[in-house]
Amino acid sequence: MRMRVAEQRPGEDMYLPSTLECVFITFSASLKLPLWTRQTTLQCRAVTSSLVSCRTANSITPESVTLISLSFGGAVGLMFLMLGCALPVYNKYWPLFLLFFYILSPIPYCIARRIVDDTDSASNACKELAIFLTTGIVISAFGLPVVFARAEVIAWGACALVLTGNVVIFGTILGFFLVFGSNDDFSWQQW
Numbered sequence: 001m002r003m004r005v006a007e008q009r010p011g012e013d014m015y016l017p018s019t020l021e022c023v024f025i026t027f028s029a030s031l032k033l034p035l036w037t038r039q040t041t042l043q044c045r046a047v048t049s050s051l052v053s054c055r056t057a058n059s060i061t062p063e064s065v066t067l068i069s070l071s072f073g074g075a076v077g078l079m080f081l082m083l084g085c086a087l088p089v090y091n092k093y094w095p096l097f098l099l100f101f102y103i104l105s106p107i108p109y110c111i112a113r114r115i116v117d118d119t120d121s122a123s124n125a126c127k128e129l130a131i132f133l134t135t136g137i138v139i140s141a142f143g144l145p146v147v148f149a150r151a152e153v154i155a156w157g158a159c160a161l162v163l164t165g166n167v168v169i170f171g172t173i174l175g176f177f178l179v180f181g182s183n184d185d186f187s188w189q190q191w
Helices: 019-030 037-050 062-086 094-105 107-115 125-150 154-180
Strands: none
Touching: 037 125, 062 094, 062 154, 094 125, 107 125, 125 154
């Protein structure tokens, strides 16, 4: 790629080094090796300034901490689900059907929020139906491992791990909607 650098004479096009070359030049400059010049340093600053400009010391916002916490909660919940399936003591993968419930649970509420107009203060039948369907999906997700354990398809220890994973994952989903779903200017396009 050819670009003009700030200290370049008009009419000259110079080679702009790649990011890897800039890392090497910066490293050699820190070791005081004679592999760099003022011109290549300026060119490297031109390349890396666009990469570094999006990261600042104060770039950690409360929303990003919340999002990181929610993703950590989801990972812990999925870990409990996988432990209930994959530990050598249990070694049955039937509880993985709960992934369908995790995917289906927020869908009715998301659809109802798109359809419902929140201008009226009275309760809305569409929103209440969505909450009812979501509640049914969540209760089914808690009931399926118990049914599996009663039918002796999975062990009770696996059932306990899966139910713990359910609590964590549904808590994470609820937390996501409480934190990010209440804003009027919230847009799904930012994800």
